[in-house]
Amino acid sequence: MDNQLIAWLLAAAQTALFVGAAPLLAGWTKRVKCHMQNRAAPAVWQPYRDLAKLFRKELVIAENASWLFRATPYVVFSAMLLAAAAIPLVAVDLPTGAIADVIVLVGFFALARFFTALAGMDIGTAFGGMGASREMTIAALAEPAMLMAVFTLSMTAASTNLSAAMGYVLDTGLVLRPSFLFALLGIAMVAVAETGRIPVDNPATHLELTMIHEAMVLEYSGRHLALIEWAGQIKLMIYAVLVVNIFWPWGIAREFTMEALGLGVAAAAAKLMLAMVILVVWETVLAKMRIFRVPEFLGFAFVLSLLGMLTHVVLETGG
Amino acid sequence: MHILFLAYAALILSLGSALGAFAPLRRAGFPLLGAAGLAAVAAGGWALLGNVTAVATLPLGLPWLAWHVRLDPLAGFFLLLIGVLVVAASLYAPAYQRGLEHGRSVGTLAPLRIATAVFVAGMYLVALADDAYAFMIAWELMSVSSYVLVVFEHEEPANRRAGFLYLLMAHVGALAILLAFGVLAGFGGGFTFDAMRAAALSPLWATVAFLLALVGFGMKAGIVPLHAWLPEAHPAAPSHISALMSGAMIKMGIYGIVRVSYDLVGQIQWQWGIVLLLAGTASALFGVLYALMQHDLKRLLAYHSIENIGIILMGLGLSMIFLGTGHPVLGTLGLVAALYHTLNHALFKGLLFLGAGAVLHRTHERDLERLGGLIGRMPFTALFFLVGCVAISALPPFNGFVSEWLTFQAALQAPALANGVLRAVIPLTAAVLALAAALAAACFVKAYGVAFLGRARSRHAERAREVPSGMLWAMGLLAGLCLLLGVLPTLVIEALSPVTHLLVGQSLSSASARGWLWLTPVSPQVASYSAPFVAVAIAVVYGVGYWYFKRRAKPVRRAYAWDCGFGALNARMQYTSTAFSQPIRRVFAPAWKLEEHVEAAREPGVLGRARSLHYRVHALDWTWLKGYVPIGALVLAAARRIGRIQTGSIHTYLVYSFVTLLLFLWIIS
Incomplete structure (x- = not known):
């Protein structure tokens, strides 16, 4: 019983760490990006300051906004919170990991997206509708690619539970699996599209016509905007953790001792920082693509994931 | 009390509700129908939860073939499903029919009431029938009476x-x-x-029987390409009838497929599963792609019924593949997913049709392009419709998500199969299911966003007001059930165990291996989902956030929306339904035959600016153009050929009779 309690406490602590560290990861990304592009960089703490400022600010909402518009930030944030709770960041086999497997995780993202898109349409401006329409189209194309990659992983590990999948990779050691490589590429491309990064969307854009995600949340202000921005930072971190911890779970704590957990935190931080550097390089060398090129991008991600699945079926099980 | 008395009571009460057609008893009609629904819920629930099977012979039918009835858990499950929708419809209909009475003489509603009564009784009897004769009578009662309901507004x-x-x-x-x-x-x-059941069929004849049943019942269920009637007929009927047709009647097609293949034939072959899986995948994708192109709210919902029937069939197909290859537990998982989705679809599609009816009742509009902003004027309808949209889009923690998740879990067990092709094809169909689910979410963002959010696009929409309380109760009942079935999946799966015991001799006991809080379809190591936890977490975040900011934050200021500095926004500047689906139309262009109409009025002169521009796009159905039209032409041509023997002269006809008689005599002798 005591063990149970400790596990739940650890799970809560991990979730808090996850949610608390997400703005830091965003700050790190921005800093690296600025250095890479020879610009003066803000401090890594800047996202915290921005969030704190937004939380304090007055709320200005459009005159015809409905209750749905005001409820959406909370729904979006709680979906991301749940997703963050379910993902092993520093330790596997925590009780919150059983709340959701990978498919439920995709469901949480879909829930957040659904409400954000509705909020975009609530005011009745063209931008909101445009953002909603584009976001839902891109999501529709990203979801099969994502699930195909997930299927490849879960077929290998015989589980869709993230803890179990990571445990499987840890147990079997570093075997060069072509299916994993394909799935990794597929999931990374989906992650880029889903978190609204270049080349699919530009998180820093200020031109409404090129916006996708930003167009939907254009009308948000104050604490609503803070919750949505924070949720966006958590989402970026979720995808980063998914990629690094599924494909390189080494360092993650398998028992709940101080040393193991400390190592887990350090490993997670190092891996995430590295992953973000790769993302920044990718974002710096690529230009944003036209919206109707995105289906090709995501189609390629799907094909990669499909190849991963087929190589698994053909090569790795000897069927 | 005998369980069958409840079932008989449901039948008699529903037939009795036809009395509402006669002027002195007008008020009695819907209470009787509601009582029939409750009786069906009671009988079905008893049979399902109590795991009771009762059989009887009725003193009806032919002298040598009396009607047999049987209420077993499977029939009980479907009886329960119909009953819930009938209760909702009987709450909804009184107020809704007042709208139909508008501009008609009083007596004209009599056919509607009589046909509704026969329709409901027919559906009950389909579930109860235990011989082919009673089944066909019930089936025809259901079909013909629903025809009357479809053409009720025959002025169109x-x-x-x-x-x-x-x-x-x-x-x-x-x-x-x-x-x-x-x-x-x-x-x-x-x-x-x-x-x-006792018949010993060779595998070939079993397959023949299965395929015939699939075509026959698939025609009712709306499997692509046998779906052509569905998007035409469902929107045409009054909305509570649409809810019954889409929620309950097409499920009788699923009932037929399950009853014939699992119960009557019995020896499931895995090849049947492939047929169902592929047909289901095609239906799911086709249904949602065509739904996206609709801007008539009820037609959009009708196409989504095709999609959801596809998802149900995918579950059944997976179940048959696993059963046929000797994996009974996984087969049970597929079956549970299919039955669960059947129930879920009945609830949320019933809810959505009732919601569409509420919109129609108050605005007289089904066209999305002329709606908008209803969330402010019809707040409860908007809330319930939103629940339906979230549920059908398969988002946690509502019911649609659970059954689609179970279908995914069944598909993910494909590595258990020995056949390499199947192992590769099943995940592909699951990817198509993911695509369909994501497109469905896009479609319901469109439907809800255009109809309920934004600004009103017409005067009718601007002047709408909330519907009467009876209609709200009906929608609220179904919305509550959508949430309940989404949050407590383990209990639902336990309740389904008598059905799976009856059909495959197994139950999915692993689903609640870690208690009711955790849904673990295969085992806790393989996958788990805790719907109660999710629901509570969302509620807590909302509650804490609301409470915290209510006390501490500054008051909210209302201001104009961002208009880029160009001045006041109006309703015409919003995204329309056609505009919303434009990127999808472009990405999946070959899926439809698109007919675009552009009407532009220009100022005179070469450089004259456009004064007005109207753009309409119409998506034509490929199966209709390439399948139904040629077949129809063939039938007509054949009829014309045969029609030549029809000369109109009595002498020729006498010769025909004579020749026929001679022919028969020759055959007999």
Whole structure:
């Protein structure tokens, strides 16, 4: 019983760490990006300051906004919170990991997206509708690619539970699996599209016509905007953790001792920082693509994931 | 009390509700219908939860073939499903019919009431029938009475056309069902289902019976490409009837497929599963792609019924593949997913049709392009419709998500199969399911966003007000059930265990291996989902956030929306339904035959600016153009050829009779 309690406490602590560290990861990304592009960089703490400022600010909402518009930030944030709770960041086999497997995780993202898109349409401006329409189209194309990659992983590990999948990779050691490589590429491309990064969307854009995600949340202000921005930072971190911890779970704590957990935190931080550097390089060398090129991008991600699945079926099980 | 008395009570009460057609008893009609629904819920719930099977013979039917009825857990499950929708419809209908009475003489509603009564009784009897004869009678009662309901508003030529198509296809389907029963009865030596169960069929004849049943019942369920009647007929009927048709009647097609293949034939072959899986995948994708192109709210919902029938069939197909290859537990998982989705679809599609009816009732509009901003004027309808949208888009923690998740879990167990092709194809179909689910979410963002959010696009929408409380109760009931079934999946799966015991001799006991809080379909190590936890977490975050900011934050200021500095925004500047689906239309262009109409009025002169521009796009159905139209032309051409013997002269006809007589005598002798 005591063990149970400790596990739940650890799970809560991990979730808090996850949610608390997400703005830091965003700050790190921005800093690296600025250095890479020879610009003066803000401090890594800047996202915290921005969030704190937004939380304090007055709320200005459009005159015809409905209750749905005001409820959406909370729904979006709680979906991301749940997703963050379910993902092993520093330790596997925590009780919150059983709340959701990978498919439920995709469901949480879909829930957040659904409400954000509705909020975009609530005011009745063209931008909101445009953002909603584009976001839902891109999501529709990203979801099969994502699930195909997930299927490849879960077929290998015989589980869709993230803890179990990571445990499987840890147990079997570093075997060069072509299916994993394909799935990794597929999931990374989906992650880029889903978190609204270049080349699919530009998180820093200020031109409404090129916006996708930003167009939907254009009308948000104050604490609503803070919750949505924070949720966006958590989402970026979720995808980063998914990629690094599924494909390189080494360092993650398998028992709940101080040393193991400390190592887990350090490993997670190092891996995430590295992953973000790769993302920044990718974002710096690529230009944003036209919206109707995105289906090709995501189609390629799907094909990669499909190849991963087929190589698994053909090569790795000897069927 | 005997359980069958409850079922008889449901039948008699629903028939009795026809009394509402007669002026002195007008008020009695809907309470009787509601009581019939409650009786069906009670009988079905008893049979399902109590795991009771009762059989009886009714003093009806032919002298040598009395009607057999049987209430087992499977029939009980479907009885329960119909009953819930009938209760909702009976709450909803009184206020809704007042809208229909508008501009008609009082007596004209009598056919609607009588046909509704027969329709509901027919559906009950389909579930209860235990011999082919009673089944076919019930099936025809259901089909013909629903035809009357489809053409109820026969002033519209489109409704008459829809009704004819429906009647035609219902009878082609009935013919296939009759032939399927014929095969079974031929081997079983009797028309009772008991005789058919005992029949020893060769695998070939079993497949023939299965395929005939699939065509016949698939025609009713709306499997692509047998779906052509569905998007025409469902929107044509009054909305509570649409809810019953889409929620309950097409499920009788699923019931038929399950009853014939699992119960009557019994020896499931995995090849059948492939047929169902592929047909289901095609239906799911096709349904959602065509739904996206609709801007008539009820037509959009009708196409989504095709999608959801596809998802149900995918579950059934996976179940058959696993059962046929000797994996009974996984087969049970697929079956549970399919049955769960059947129930879920009944609830949320019923809810959505009732919501569409509420919009229609107050605005007289079904066209999305003329709606908008209803969330402010019809707040409860908007809330319930939102629940339906979230549920059908398969988002946690609502019910649609659970059943689609179970379908995914069943598909992910493909590595258990020995066949390499199947192992590769099943995940592909699951990817298509993911695509369909994501497109469905896009479609419901469109439907809800255009109809309920934004600004009103017409005067009717601007002046709408909330519907009467009876209609709200009906929608609220279904919305509450959508949430309940989404949050407590383990209890639902436990309640389904008598059905799976009956059909495959197994139950999915692993689903609640870690208690009711955790849904673990295969085992806790493989996958788990805790719906109660999710629901509570969302509620807590909302509650804490609301409470915290309520006390501490500054008051909210209302201001104009961002208009880029160009001045006031108006309703015409919003995204329309057509605009919303434009990127999808472009990405999946080959899926439809698109007809675009552009009407532009220009100022005179070469450089004259456009004064007005109207753009309309119409998505034509490929199966209709490439399948139904050629077949129709073929039938007409054949009829014309045969028509030549019809000369109009009595002498020729006498010669025909004589020759026919001679022919028969020659055959007999």
